[in-house]
Amino acid sequence: MAGIVLLGTGLLILAGGFDLYRRWSLTPPDGWPLTAPHGVLLADADRTRWADEWWWWPAAIAVLAIVTLLALWWLLAQVRRTHPGNLSVGGAHGVDGVELREGALSDALAADARHLPGVHQARARMDGSSSHPEAHFDITLTPDTEPGPVLQALCDGPLERGRLATGGALPARAHLRLTPHKPHRAE
Structure with a gap:
């Protein structure tokens, strides 16, 4: 569900950045900040709100690193094979082939x-x-x-x-x- 929301948000941002709302005569969602190629997604106040806080960047980097490590751990768990596949008849000393x-x-x-x-x-x-x-x-x-x-x-x-x-x-x-x-x- 989160992936669908992020994909939809990204597509709406791309539509504003490529000026698709004007080209295709579409109406952007109400209150949507980015509707033209030269518009900004975040206002100056929103972008600079955390600039004076010393802990902001280390915390953001730590959270992103944890999320990345969890995603890699999940991916490796999906790839890891836990089934034996083909077994040789008679074990290690069984019939060849x-x-x-x-x-x-x-x-x-x-x-x-x-x-x-x-x-x-x-x-x-x-x-x-x-x-x-x-x-x-x-x-x-x-x-x-x-x-x-x-x-x-x-x-x-x-x-x-x-x-x-x-x-x-x-x-x-x-x-x-x-x-x-x-x-x-x-x-």
């Missing part, structure tokens, strides 16, 4: 987990790097299911097969929840 896509492995793990007793719905995703992949499960249990046996079946079934496919350790996290159900009425 045979790779397993992370999406295929997570789909297979989720499909395998859906067939466990007491599981209503299951989703899986892979995180980490290709040398240290991690499995994350989001499992919805049926209302009468105990979580302990489901977790044991998850470790013995889908995760064990995933470890065999990746050729090593496959740490996992499971987020368990119950299927929402309607309350029973007592009569």
